[in-house]
Amino acid sequence: MNLIISPPTYPKPSFLHFHSHDPQTKRTHFQFKLQSSKSPTLQTSPAESANETQTGVIIIGGGLSGLAAANKLHSEKIPFLLLEASDGIGGRVRTDIVDGFILDRGFQIFITGYPEAQKVLDYESLDLQKFYSGAFVYYNGGFHTVADPVRHLFDALMSLANPIGTVLDKLLIGLTRVKVLTRSDEDILTSNEVSIMDLLTKTGFSKSIIDRFFRPFFGGIFFDNELETSSRLFDFIFKCLALGDNTLPSKGISAIPEQLASKLPEKSIRLNSRVASVDFNGSENAMPSVKLQNGEVFRSELGVIVAVEEPEVERLLAGKIRARKKPGRSTVCLYFSADRAPVEEPVLFLNGSGKGIVNNMFFATNVAKSYGPPGKTLVSVSVIGSFEEMSDESLTDEVVRELSEWFGDSVVRSWKHLRNYRIGFAQPDQKPPTNLLRDLKIGSSVFVSGDCWSSASFDGALSSGRRAAEALLKDASVSV
Numbered sequence: 001m002n003l004i005i006s007p008p009t010y011p012k013p014s015f016l017h018f019h020s021h022d023p024q025t026k027r028t029h030f031q032f033k034l035q036s037s038k039s040p041t042l043q044t045s046p047a048e049s050a051n052e053t054q055t056g057v058i059i060i061g062g063g064l065s066g067l068a069a070a071n072k073l074h075s076e077k078i079p080f081l082l083l084e085a086s087d088g089i090g091g092r093v094r095t096d097i098v099d100g101f102i103l104d105r106g107f108q109i110f111i112t113g114y115p116e117a118q119k120v121l122d123y124e125s126l127d128l129q130k131f132y133s134g135a136f137v138y139y140n141g142g143f144h145t146v147a148d149p150v151r152h153l154f155d156a157l158m159s160l161a162n163p164i165g166t167v168l169d170k171l172l173i174g175l176t177r178v179k180v181l182t183r184s185d186e187d188i189l190t191s192n193e194v195s196i197m198d199l200l201t202k203t204g205f206s207k208s209i210i211d212r213f214f215r216p217f218f219g220g221i222f223f224d225n226e227l228e229t230s231s232r233l234f235d236f237i238f239k240c241l242a243l244g245d246n247t248l249p250s251k252g253i254s255a256i257p258e259q260l261a262s263k264l265p266e267k268s269i270r271l272n273s274r275v276a277s278v279d280f281n282g283s284e285n286a287m288p289s290v291k292l293q294n295g296e297v298f299r300s301e302l303g304v305i306v307a308v309e310e311p312e313v314e315r316l317l318a319g320k321i322r323a324r325k326k327p328g329r330s331t332v333c334l335y336f337s338a339d340r341a342p343v344e345e346p347v348l349f350l351n352g353s354g355k356g357i358v359n360n361m362f363f364a365t366n367v368a369k370s371y372g373p374p375g376k377t378l379v380s381v382s383v384i385g386s387f388e389e390m391s392d393e394s395l396t397d398e399v400v401r402e403l404s405e406w407f408g409d410s411v412v413r414s415w416k417h418l419r420n421y422r423i424g425f426a427q428p429d430q431k432p433p434t435n436l437l438r439d440l441k442i443g444s445s446v447f448v449s450g451d452c453w454s455s456a457s458f459d460g461a462l463s464s465g466r467r468a469a470e471a472l473l474k475d476a477s478v479s480v
């Protein structure tokens with residue numbers, strides 16, 4: 001079965017209810033309940049008409065940034081209504097359960113060193129499962145270890161002489177680590193920038209470590225195998241990696257947005273509610289309103305936060321913001337089930353061979369057993385780009401053919417294909433010039449948030465949502 005992640009069509013709106021909390025699993029369960037669109041929202045006022053509802057703040061988009069904005073407003077006791085177009089919260093951070101396997105919609109890693117995430121998430125209840133700090137690089141017909149010397153000193157020493165870079169490269173990695181750790185996040189996100197490729201070359205890294213390690217590793221993080229992304233993003237992620245672990249929540253990556261949503265009041269999130277337009281209502285002091293695709297109108301009392309993906313924000317706020325019109329970064333993630341994994345390590349495999357379409361892969365159940373039913377292995381493989389010209393069948397065949405060279409024909413041909421996720425807009429393009437700490441006010445009481453206004457990461461989305469809520473409250477003169 002294959003899935004294409006694209007704007008869905010929308011059934012009737014529904015409210016997201018948090019109806020039970022299982023103390024044993026520490027997990028909040030959601031119930032999706034259809035309600036009439038006239039159901040009371042958080043706040044109504046005499047101005048409400050048959051087809052118009054008034055509410056404190058309107059948040060458009062229920063991804064990490066919209067949820068972070070909602071959490072900030074809720075902590076300040078400000079009423080809000082979050083309108084989400086799709087049938088669930090999380091945006092790009094969602095998970096499906098298929099045949100007992102936990103399938104994240106695309107390969108995603110949660111880095112515990114993310115500074116904003118440390119402030120807003122409860123790590124313990126996410127039950128984070130760690131990756132090995134490093135990678136196994138497929139090169140020249142075999143696997144070679146790249147290890148974090150602080151966490152795996154022995155492995156790092158043993159790998160000094162392997163073909164994934166020179167000894168000098170490995171020293172330079174250590175130096176880069178020290179350098180980023182001495183800089184503040186603000187300094188990193190606003191410093192002079194070049195592309196990652198230029199930064200690596202200027203630092204003195206050899207072509208071999210760039211092609212065999214950095215290209216698949218950071219190319220996989222930013223879905224950019226040319227390494228054109230801003231050096232600011234490289235330094236930021238490098239620092240977070242140095243400060244934390246690469247992990248997966250045991251219940252799937254969607255446990256992160258679910259945790260944020262579970263803290264919000266009942267009926268504050270409305271699903272299947274696509275916003276068609278944001279109306280600034282003329283004068284500078286007028287409060288904006290939003291109109292849903294079904295014609296319903298919501299008027300805000302304090303302002304609107306637009307927390308949607310870059311192409312959608314450019315559509316909703318056309319004429320109000322300068323559209324960058326840069327095509328987003330794409331990826332396809334392929335999942336297979338297997339009876340056993342050929343290795344036991346919870347490690348990321350990178351393609352350092354310079355050949356083929358596979359960028360990275362891992363055995364998810366080696367990191368978190370919960371990702372598969374008992375006795376089964378979940379294999380996750382990622383390619384960079386949209387591969388629109390290839391059918392799912394031929395893409396899957398090509399991946400199986402390549403991985404047969406890595407792990408052996410009989411092993412890989414026994415895997416059962418589960419599902420492909422084609423993600424057309426995985427991340428915004430963050431080539432220089434970037435502006436990662438932009439002013440988030442767009443016009444009279446309209447604010448924006450999301451990863452295109454910050455670093456394209458979970459952390460960027462979370463911090464931009466919180467900052468947008470703070471800016472709105474300041475603007476509305478609500479003391480926080």
Ligand SMILES: Cc1cc2nc3c(=O)[nH]c(=O)nc-3n(C[C@H](O)[C@H](O)[C@H](O)COP(=O)(O)OP(=O)(O)OC[C@H]3O[C@@H](n4cnc5c(N)ncnc54)[C@H](O)[C@@H]3O)c2cc1C
Pocket residue numbers: 060061062063064065066083084085086089090091092093105106107108109110111273274275276307308309312331423425426427449450451452455456457458459461
């Ligand atoms: C495959 C993949 C792998 C990734 N891996 C990582 C990783 O390992 N680490 C990391 O830090 N980051 C990763 N990212 C990036 C990270 O997921 C994003 O940066 C972040 O989730 C963006 O959150 P957001 O809230 O800004 O946007 P989104 O998650 O896109 O949320 C926007 C929301 O707005 C809704 N919406 C859109 N239009 C409307 C409308 N008109 N009306 C109402 N609602 C609307 C959408 O349905 C969506 O729910 C990955 C992304 C992908 C896709």
